[in-house]
Amino acid sequence: MSYNILGINPGHNGSACLVSDGELKYYLEEERLSRLKYDGNPFKSMIDIMSKYHVDELVIVGTYPDHPILPWTMEDVYTGLVRKHYPNVKTTLLGQEHHLTHASCAFYNSGFKKAIAVIVDGAGTYKDISMNEEGSVKAKGCETESVWACEYPSKFTVLHKVFGDNTQNRMVNDKFDVGNSVTIVKAYEAVTNYLGFSFLEAGKTMGLSSYGKDNTNIPQLFKDNRGSKDIFIPDYPRGAYIDDQSNPAFKRNRDPKNFHHNSNEVLDIEKDLAYKIQQETQEKVGDLIEQAISITGLKKVVLSGGYGLNCVANYYLQKRFPNIELYCEPISHDGGTAVGGAKLSWHERTNDKIIRKQTSLYYGPKYTENHVKSVVKSVENKYNTYVGNPKNVAELLSENKIVAIYQGSSEAGPRALGNRSILYNPTDPNGKDFVNKVKGREWFRPFAGTVLEENANEWFDFAGMKSSPFMMYAVDVKQDKIPAITHIDGTCRIQTINEKQNKNYYDVINEFKNITGVPIVFNTSFNLAGQPLVETVEDAIQTLEDSKMNYLYLPEINIILEKK
Numbered sequence: 001m002s003y004n005i006l007g008i009n010p011g012h013n014g015s016a017c018l019v020s021d022g023e024l025k026y027y028l029e030e031e032r033l034s035r036l037k038y039d040g041n042p043f044k045s046m047i048d049i050m051s052k053y054h055v056d057e058l059v060i061v062g063t064y065p066d067h068p069i070l071p072w073t074m075e076d077v078y079t080g081l082v083r084k085h086y087p088n089v090k091t092t093l094l095g096q097e098h099h100l101t102h103a104s105c106a107f108y109n110s111g112f113k114k115a116i117a118v119i120v121d122g123a124g125t126y127k128d129i130s131m132n133e134e135g136s137v138k139a140k141g142c143e144t145e146s147v148w149a150c151e152y153p154s155k156f157t158v159l160h161k162v163f164g165d166n167t168q169n170r171m172v173n174d175k176f177d178v179g180n181s182v183t184i185v186k187a188y189e190a191v192t193n194y195l196g197f198s199f200l201e202a203g204k205t206m207g208l209s210s211y212g213k214d215n216t217n218i219p220q221l222f223k224d225n226r227g228s229k230d231i232f233i234p235d236y237p238r239g240a241y242i243d244d245q246s247n248p249a250f251k252r253n254r255d256p257k258n259f260h261h262n263s264n265e266v267l268d269i270e271k272d273l274a275y276k277i278q279q280e281t282q283e284k285v286g287d288l289i290e291q292a293i294s295i296t297g298l299k300k301v302v303l304s305g306g307y308g309l310n311c312v313a314n315y316y317l318q319k320r321f322p323n324i325e326l327y328c329e330p331i332s333h334d335g336g337t338a339v340g341g342a343k344l345s346w347h348e349r350t351n352d353k354i355i356r357k358q359t360s361l362y363y364g365p366k367y368t369e370n371h372v373k374s375v376v377k378s379v380e381n382k383y384n385t386y387v388g389n390p391k392n393v394a395e396l397l398s399e400n401k402i403v404a405i406y407q408g409s410s411e412a413g414p415r416a417l418g419n420r421s422i423l424y425n426p427t428d429p430n431g432k433d434f435v436n437k438v439k440g441r442e443w444f445r446p447f448a449g450t451v452l453e454e455n456a457n458e459w460f461d462f463a464g465m466k467s468s469p470f471m472m473y474a475v476d477v478k479q480d481k482i483p484a485i486t487h488i489d490g491t492c493r494i495q496t497i498n499e500k501q502n503k504n505y506y507d508v509i510n511e512f513k514n515i516t517g518v519p520i521v522f523n524t525s526f527n528l529a530g531q532p533l534v535e536t537v538e539d540a541i542q543t544l545e546d547s548k549m550n551y552l553y554l555p556e557i558n559i560i561l562e563k564k
């Protein structure tokens with residue numbers, strides 16, 4: 001019988017996964033089931049896993065070493081839940097090592113035999129640190145940046161680590177940098193907050209950054225490798241703030257949210273600050289990588305932690321380091337640490353050296369065709385039903401109709417990759433504004449696309465990469481025929497696809513190519529602004545009900561639904 005590890009991440013981006021004999025079989029973020037964005041405690045996803053798999057071990061990651069204890073049995077709340085189903089479950093706690101679980105997630109998924117892991121994150125585990133060998137010089141702070149040397153089966157060595165704390169004066173030695181300095185992600189969070197977004201919405205700052213330019217009124221944001229204290233006020237562990245009282249350049253006389261849905265309202269300082277934080281932070285991450293390469297001589301690098309989702313930075317890094325192999329972990333936010341913890345525990349207990357490169361992200365629960373059919377039947381009074389095939393879908397797309405696609409298991413991480421996607425015509429010059437309105441998103445946010453792998457290089461500059469199956473890079477667009485998904489700076493966050501990865505989705509794009517000559521579709525996540533991606537077919541239909549979208553393609557049952 002296989003040995004099954006249930007990995008869970010309590011914390012924002014709460015998630016649960018199942019690793020069976022070292023293989024990832026299931027991954028789901030709690031928000032997909034609870035429908036609460038960033039939902040923290042993954043009870044529903046745990047129960048879903050426990051109803052489908054036996055569980056031998058529970059691995060709890062996160063950023064805290066301890067968890068609430070239940071009365072009577074005096075065990076933590078998660079173990080208590082699992083033990084109701086599996087009385088002999090063993091619990092492994094890894095919340096005391098948050099960055100280690102980011103590093104292990106990226107390393108085991110990368111397919112590299114040996115690598116450097118660079119973790120650039122908000123605030124990980126809060127720790128006490130010994131600054132000298134005798135342990136007499138103490139410091140404290142939460143993990144923010146770290147560099148690791150990674151080897152099979154489970155050897156992760158810290159080469160450099162940065163910790164933050166509001167009250168700790170900065171202390172530095174060869175290995176640690178601890179104190180109230182402003183780190184890469186904290187500075188990015190401060191700008192995100194200044195722009196009127198929550199600190200988890202860094203992607204919006206990244207989208208706006210492409211509208212900005214060099215602005216001589218904005219001072220250098222980083223000094224001595226840290227965010228300038230003249231500009232930033234750290235607030236660990238939550239975030240950081242721009243000191244707009246002391247800096248005339250940052251003063252404004254209106255609510256920052258004014259510009260979110262009105263392009264005429266955006267100020268130069270807002271666009272240009274977004275531009276500057278993007279430029280300076282990606283350079284700092286590049287410097288960390290450079291430093292790690294010079295210490296180890298290794299030329300394989302994995303990137304994880306929240307900043308790993310910054311697809312503009314990822315492309316910059318790909319261009320800056322043409323002679324290294326870079327792997328950007330697609331579940332590099334905290335959700336992925338559940339996978340990192342479960343895999344780490346497996347390799348530690350078995351000394352398993354098998355390399356299992358991540359080749360897919362379709363790890364959500366499976367739903368039967370009969371279930372999908374019965375849900376479709378229950379709404380037949382509201383929808384016309386047509387034969388659904390790739391050609392019919394491609395025709396609708398070529399006529400500038402929005403078509404949502406729903407099939408199979410959902411995607412791990414924030415990117416929709418053709419199983420829970422909203423599709424559109426990338427050649428429509430008004431497509432970006434149109435779909436942003438339908439989804440209720442801010443005007444400046446760009447859209448992604450999916451290209452047939454065999455045509456990818458004719459349309460995009462991949463800077464030496466062979467493919468981009470997980471949509472982790474915003475790359476330069478070579479042709480001016482896809483304005484709906486070409487951002488203002490001439491880039492597009494792009495997914496490459498082949499038949500093996502997703503046959504139904506591939507066929508739709510291929511038919512679209514036959515009609516239009518363009519081997520690309522516009523691809524955005526199947527949700528409305530502020531909502532989690534749809535998980536069930538019921539969620540998919542509800543999203544149609546709540547929006548002006550009219551078409552839903554269900555390839556597994558060969559049906560297109562059209563709103564009556």
Ligand SMILES: [Fe+2]
Nearest residue numbers: 121305306334
């Ligand atoms: Fe993290």
